[in-house]
Amino acid sequence: NAGVTQTPKFQVLKTGQSMTLQCAQDMNHNSMYWYRQDPGMGLRLIYYSASEGTTDKGEVPNGYNVSRLNKREFSLRLESAAPSQTSVYFCASSGTSDSYEQYFGPGTRLTVT
Amino acid sequence: RKEVEQDPGPFNVPEGATVAFNCTYSNSASQSFFWYRQDCRKEPKLLMSVYSSGNEDGRFTAQLNRASQYISLLIRDSKLSDSATYLCVVIIGNAGNMLTFGGGTRLMVKP
Numbered sequence: 001n002a003g004v005t006q007t008p009k010f011q012v013l014k015t016g017q018s019m020t021l022q023c024a025q026d027m028n029h030n031s032m033y034w035y036r037q038d039p040g041m042g043l044r045l046i047y048y049s050a051s052e053g054t055t056d057k058g059e060v061p062n063g064y065n066v067s068r069l070n071k072r073e074f075s076l077r078l079e080s081a082a083p084s085q086t087s088v089y090f091c092a093s094s095g096t097s098d099s100y101e102q103y104f105g106p107g108t109r110l111t112v113t
Numbered sequence: 114r115k116e117v118e119q120d121p122g123p124f125n126v127p128e129g130a131t132v133a134f135n136c137t138y139s140n141s142a143s144q145s146f147f148w149y150r151q152d153c154r155k156e157p158k159l160l161m162s163v164y165s166s167g168n169e170d171g172r173f174t175a176q177l178n179r180a181s182q183y184i185s186l187l188i189r190d191s192k193l194s195d196s197a198t199y200l201c202v203v204i205i206g207n208a209g210n211m212l213t214f215g216g217g218t219r220l221m222v223k224p
Contacts, residue, residue, distance in 0.1 A: 102212060
């Protein structure tokens with residue numbers, strides 16, 4: 001039981017490049033989330049998926065798109081990376097949309113130059 | 114103004130000390146409160162929920178003061194392994210899927 005897994009662990013992009021961050025959970029959770037964490041800012045919600053087939057914007061969605069591929073997988077795409085998107089990205093999942101306990105993946109450290 | 118504010122620290126304390134952190138929240142519609150722990154370069158993990166009457170889990174005690182809109186975390190008999198960043202987390206209204214995080218308070222326990 002791996003919990004929440006994310007790939008890649010590290011990535012360096014040039015401005016304007018695109019990439020997709022992958023996330024998968026094996027806990028049969030309904031809800032999944034993408035956060036970014038910047039120094040002193042706390043974690044901020046980018047997008048979430050309350051259940052398979054649905055996605056909604058969080059606090060900071062601009063510059064990102066998401067896909068809930070199936071119940072297990074939730075990907076985050078940067079179409080044209082910008083230096084302001086340099087951050088640590090965490091994926092999380094929870095049992096239901098009302099469950100406060102979220103389980104986090106190990107994170108992806110992204111640098112955009 | 115941030116929704117959830119924490120003193121970033123670091124709080125440097127010796128082993129065995131008692132240390133307390135506060136966290137203030139600005140939205141009076143905040144309904145649920147938690148403390149998460151995040152080790153250096155790791156993911157956050159739920160430490161404990163915070164109930165209106167206050168609650169204890171071993172050496173950890175959490176309190177909520179709705180009138181003044183703050184929550185606190187008290188750690189007794191600090192261990193080296195308590196060194197981490199403690200994140201205050203709030204759910205506003207009934208948005209169970211929207212956790213709002215504070216910036217975290219860093220604790221360093223020294224031998």
